[in-house]
Amino acid sequence: MDLRKGKGASAPARAPGETAPGGAALPLAHRVTLNDIAAHAGVSRATVSLVLRKSPLVKEDTRQRIDQAMADLGYVYNRRAANLRSGASRTIGLVLCEIITPNYSQFTAGIDDVLDAESYVGFITNTAEDAARQKRVLVRMQEHGVDGIVLVPAEETRADALEEAHCGGLPCVLAQRRVEGFPADYVGPDYAAGMELVTEHLIGLGHRHIGFIGGVRRIAPLSERLRGFRKALRRHKLKIGPIVPCPVLDRSSGYAAARDLFAEENPPTALVCYNDIVAFGVMLALIERGLEPGRDVAVVGCDDVAEAGLHRPALTTFTTDPRVVGREAAKLLLRRIENPSRPPEQIIVPPRLIIRQSCGSAGPARALAHTTRPAPAVAATEAPKARRPRRPSPHALKGSAGT
Amino acid sequence: MDLRKGKGASAPARAPGETAPGGAALPLAHRVTLNDIAAHAGVSRATVSLVLRKSPLVKEDTRQRIDQAMADLGYVYNRRAANLRSGASRTIGLVLCEIITPNYSQFTAGIDDVLDAESYVGFITNTAEDAARQKRVLVRMQEHGVDGIVLVPAEETRADALEEAHCGGLPCVLAQRRVEGFPADYVGPDYAAGMELVTEHLIGLGHRHIGFIGGVRRIAPLSERLRGFRKALRRHKLKIGPIVPCPVLDRSSGYAAARDLFAEENPPTALVCYNDIVAFGVMLALIERGLEPGRDVAVVGCDDVAEAGLHRPALTTFTTDPRVVGREAAKLLLRRIENPSRPPEQIIVPPRLIIRQSCGSAGPARALAHTTRPAPAVAATEAPKARRPRRPSPHALKGSAGT
DNA sequence: AGACAGATTTAGATCGATCTAATTTTTCGT
DNA sequence: ACGAAAAATTAGATCGATCTAAATCTGTCT
Numbered sequence: 001m002d003l004r005k006g007k008g009a010s011a012p013a014r015a016p017g018e019t020a021p022g023g024a025a026l027p028l029a030h031r032v033t034l035n036d037i038a039a040h041a042g043v044s045r046a047t048v049s050l051v052l053r054k055s056p057l058v059k060e061d062t063r064q065r066i067d068q069a070m071a072d073l074g075y076v077y078n079r080r081a082a083n084l085r086s087g088a089s090r091t092i093g094l095v096l097c098e099i100i101t102p103n104y105s106q107f108t109a110g111i112d113d114v115l116d117a118e119s120y121v122g123f124i125t126n127t128a129e130d131a132a133r134q135k136r137v138l139v140r141m142q143e144h145g146v147d148g149i150v151l152v153p154a155e156e157t158r159a160d161a162l163e164e165a166h167c168g169g170l171p172c173v174l175a176q177r178r179v180e181g182f183p184a185d186y187v188g189p190d191y192a193a194g195m196e197l198v199t200e201h202l203i204g205l206g207h208r209h210i211g212f213i214g215g216v217r218r219i220a221p222l223s224e225r226l227r228g229f230r231k232a233l234r235r236h237k238l239k240i241g242p243i244v245p246c247p248v249l250d251r252s253s254g255y256a257a258a259r260d261l262f263a264e265e266n267p268p269t270a271l272v273c274y275n276d277i278v279a280f281g282v283m284l285a286l287i288e289r290g291l292e293p294g295r296d297v298a299v300v301g302c303d304d305v306a307e308a309g310l311h312r313p314a315l316t317t318f319t320t321d322p323r324v325v326g327r328e329a330a331k332l333l334l335r336r337i338e339n340p341s342r343p344p345e346q347i348i349v350p351p352r353l354i355i356r357q358s359c360g361s362a363g364p365a366r367a368l369a370h371t372t373r374p375a376p377a378v379a380a381t382e383a384p385k386a387r388r389p390r391r392p393s394p395h396a397l398k399g400s401a402g403t
Numbered sequence: 404m405d406l407r408k409g410k411g412a413s414a415p416a417r418a419p420g421e422t423a424p425g426g427a428a429l430p431l432a433h434r435v436t437l438n439d440i441a442a443h444a445g446v447s448r449a450t451v452s453l454v455l456r457k458s459p460l461v462k463e464d465t466r467q468r469i470d471q472a473m474a475d476l477g478y479v480y481n482r483r484a485a486n487l488r489s490g491a492s493r494t495i496g497l498v499l500c501e502i503i504t505p506n507y508s509q510f511t512a513g514i515d516d517v518l519d520a521e522s523y524v525g526f527i528t529n530t531a532e533d534a535a536r537q538k539r540v541l542v543r544m545q546e547h548g549v550d551g552i553v554l555v556p557a558e559e560t561r562a563d564a565l566e567e568a569h570c571g572g573l574p575c576v577l578a579q580r581r582v583e584g585f586p587a588d589y590v591g592p593d594y595a596a597g598m599e600l601v602t603e604h605l606i607g608l609g610h611r612h613i614g615f616i617g618g619v620r621r622i623a624p625l626s627e628r629l630r631g632f633r634k635a636l637r638r639h640k641l642k643i644g645p646i647v648p649c650p651v652l653d654r655s656s657g658y659a660a661a662r663d664l665f666a667e668e669n670p671p672t673a674l675v676c677y678n679d680i681v682a683f684g685v686m687l688a689l690i691e692r693g694l695e696p697g698r699d700v701a702v703v704g705c706d707d708v709a710e711a712g713l714h715r716p717a718l719t720t721f722t723t724d725p726r727v728v729g730r731e732a733a734k735l736l737l738r739r740i741e742n743p744s745r746p747p748e749q750i751i752v753p754p755r756l757i758i759r760q761s762c763g764s765a766g767p768a769r770a771l772a773h774t775t776r777p778a779p780a781v782a783a784t785e786a787p788k789a790r791r792p793r794r795p796s797p798h799a800l801k802g803s804a805g806t
Numbered sequence: 807a808g809a810c811a812g813a814t815t816t817a818g819a820t821c822g823a824t825c826t827a828a829t830t831t832t833t834c835g836t
Numbered sequence: 837a838c839g840a841a842a843a844a845t846t847a848g849a850t851c852g853a854t855c856t857a858a859a860t861c862t863g864t865c866t
Binding site for chain 4: 807808809810811812813814815816817818819820821822823824825826827828829830831832833834835836
Binding site: 437452480481482486 | 851852853854855
């Protein structure tokens, strides 16, 4: 409308006049400042500032007068200006390796939960797994004066790259993925515990010969998972079954690994898979061999991807609620901002087991196709619904609850 | 490295005293400023500022000296300080009604694509469909001095609430959902065109008696969709088939509506559903009646939710790539920021048809269970993969392409 | 050499808040 | 009523950049 019109001689400093009682959309013709409030309320700028910061120094009477003036003039706090002087910005940066993964959007939601409660705001950016882009946005965040950063590092992020992006000097919490040699705070899922959980579950169902499929040799994520797998077996004094890594973590390499494994003699009766995607491939191979997952061979995965509950048979798996991871990450970052000198902290969020049909224990494994509802061949989304009411426990193994 | 150490006597300028030498965590021992650079390079602060802004006024020689100084001292631009003086912040706010919906995370990614290219950064916040929270975060964004806002309004957002949150004075683009009476820019999917598209497709397959199921009477989204539905039928001079609204947009009301419809005489041979969820319910009802969706009756949906491709039969549907909507929204906002006085613009992003089995046209409709791959009962995720290579066309019906 | 235009550079005010170090006002004991 | 202590308020510097207007430094032309 009259956006460019301004309001004639704007801002006479001592006479804010009617800012815009009639103006439908008063267009920031001289955004109202502390000086305006001060003049309107007949006090000094400093006093208004004290009111803004809820200082107990101000007399109740004056405070009300100033509050009224702010309401009258439609004041909007200018945090940038405040920040310039005071340092902190109540702003953090959230740098994600990939926005569109559902996992990360829940993670983001968890972060926002905490930030909103603490009246922080977060910048969000996507690095799309690109190290150069990551560096660029990290610097950009700092230009904007964030108080700290939550970083889900792009693949192949090197510690020195983070140092170079000045993250060494800024409170920074890594989430979901670690960066070797960068001794920062970390929050992530506990894959070892999860693997232990599913393996225990299989053992509880009577399995004694359990194999493991998937994972790239010699890298941390695999050894972490194997640790949990082995731990459960060892506890029950069972032999560690065959461990078949695959070069790539997709359906087809899961398929190939399982096919090869079942071509040998005496195959396992249960398979723990590196993740859900690999598990899907594994089940494919089993079916091809005439074996029914969930009846003839138990299969479990990890991550609880969207398809897991829709698959036939629905996949037993485990996951760490990413929203909880997000919340923990945000809380940790705020603690770190509060006190930058404390030693780095690691928060490992415990997983949650999701029992479905592929391990043969949930309900009538044979009657997969017929539920109580009139849904012969339709994949009902009962799984996600069933999970929701069960609030994930936000307990972290280490680190205080904070607030 | 030596980031925390400071660098000895760094630029005492006016002798601000040691900020906090004893302080447990000396907080950024005097961040490097323009003054430091100026002193180090032997020029004035103003000249350094010119270099920062890539002014052509500075001699090449000096520019290099200054660039060198910045590199030496590890300077990080302080945009907040710059903003305070110059007004614009190169920051926008993204206010979402719900972060975790996959649709919105793609939307967010689209926004980030554009922002990153223009070296903007976006704040993100979730309103969780809560009007009070929405108002709070809108104000908070402005406190932080955003140049504009992309808002996916929470349900039941009233125009006056947005005015009250001062959004009337700030560049603001609504996305995905309109707010009646708030004459702002808008970017969203073209449901009318999508409905026309699927209806045309059904007609092309030979259907002459086509019904419509779902949608709440008397609200805009339904009438928009029906417009497209009717338009296609009228173009081919076909009778408008039965239109069955449902009170709620879920699976079971789709089920009920279809059951009732097929209890009558002479039911349609094809059904256009309000959205995918309704379509799932409809297919359930058909199957229950002994009719096979995709063979006996064609069914199409809208949205392409995750289950659509995994369903048996896989659902023919249409969707508007939310990432494209995000990109258009961001571009429009930047244009608006550039020139706040132009009249409001509406950008309607065209939809894309996704042909699967439920309309009986894609591949051998009978052989649904057996694909070329050895996957008898396994829901392969081939659908989303098949879609990806086809880059969505970012053409908008109205509004110039911008950049 | 002096004038003058154009190219560079700079001093100082400024953005809108906070912070420090007062100053002014009020309260209260004696 | 006086002075001291406590309470309330404030002037002015400050954060780190931008911006304006002026100053300085070229080089060219007469």
